[in-house]
């Protein structure tokens with residue numbers, strides 16, 4: 203698509219609203235910032251993504267089981283996990299615009315601008331030289347080297363400042379890099395302060411008795427506190443995993459970019475419990491497995507890359523992100539973290555209960571180490587929707603908007619149309635829907651011309667349109683039109699179910715893993 207990235211992103215947002223994928227929360231009251239609702243098509247796509255993750259993680263792994271822990275947890279959980287003391291963002295305000303920013307984001311965006319300059323140098327050189335070798339160019343070009351040295355120096359200083367919690371130096375980096383507020387254009391910054399991201403509320407009817415509790419900022423802690431329950435009752439042997447999907451809440455300050463960063467969102471997390479000392483092996487295993495899962499969606503291998511964390515979270519000894527190329531650039535989609543035995547040990551200490559595993563092979567008890575995979579369902583939704591949305595110019599100059607969603611994830615698997623609203627065609631079309639609807643989510647549409655109906659389903663992302671015409675009455679065949687190629691073929695009505703099963707079931711996608 204030749205649109206500018208920011209225009210394309212606006213197109214993604216307006217398409218989401220126009221076709222019932224995503225609405226602003228409480229829109230009739232002018233909305234609630236960074237909170238969104240999923241409409242009639244959005245809820246189906248979201249559910250299909252969740253189901254695909256669940257089947258791939260739980261059903262395809264004998265040693266991974268599921269869990270659905272409550273959102274409310276005992277408040278000590280968050281003391282033990284470190285979230286009360288360390289789940290902070292470093293914030294800075296611009297005194298002129300009164301806008302608040304995450305200091306780390308300002309610095310990362312500055313680095314991204316320098317990286318853009320390197321990309322431009324490479325593109326310029328590629329245009330100039332025949333047989334251009336990017337690797338040789340990158341290692342020899344003086345200007346590129348200068349940019350790279352700058353990036354390395356900023357990264358090193360920034361990492362030290364964050365690790366030492368040296369907020370004065372974080373501010374100084376922003377000043378030294380001459381970063382300006384995008385709204386006021388000024389460098390009139392406040393000091394950097396830490397801000398805790400957890401939402402709190404109270405539980406109990408009488409205010410004096412009420413306890414402050416938190417809305418969970420990650421689903422992972424529900425898994426840790428149930429680790430022994432699941433291990434014992436499920437007779438799980440290490441290595442094993444516990445997976446869960448569910449809502450998480452964070453009082454994000456820089457909440458923008460649509461459903462990329464929300465205050466209420468859904469996570470899909472899996473904690474994999476391993477023998478201490480084997481965690482790096484499993485960390486590498488899950489990095490590969492999770493990247494493969496994303497690649498199986500066939501949205502383009504060049505849309506994903508790994509990014510190692512500069513600053514490790516308080517619980518990790520190794521961590522990386524799988525980044526996705528969103529309409530606003532490469533950003534974190536999923537986190538893979540080697541969390542050591544931090545969480546279980548903390549819960550042992552705060553609860554006074556042992557959370558150990560007896561290893562029959564070693565004849566020894568230990569607290570397992572944990573490798574975590576954690577992906578935001580809403581972010582995943584955005585990555586899929588924005589990669590799938592295309593504006594195509596057809597032969598003859600006509601255009602169409604199409605959502606090339608992976609068929610197994612599409613809200614409707616097929617739409618059935620009677621060619622005309624008479625001659626018994628609607629009745630035959632409805633009987634086809636009746637047969638298919640037990641296995642597939644099927645749309646029925648008899649309004650407007652067939653051409654308009656095709657366009658509507660293209661915009662929904664429906665992979666197949668089935669048209670019932672007069673020939674169907676005679677030979678019990680229908681026309682099936684493929685969304686992506688627009689090719690039409692004639693198929694016997696009694697073969698439709700198998701035809702769809704092979705192309706749109708989650709099974710067809712799972713088999714590619």
Ligand code: GAP
Nearest residue numbers: 420422462463464467535536537576577578581
């Ligand atoms: N249990 C580990 C954990 O929560 P994280 O990197 O903070 O790690 C994991 O979050 C994933 O959750 C992210 O990769 C992202 O996909 C998603 N996520 C985090 N904050 C989010 C937000 N405010 N809005 C939407 N998704 C978010």
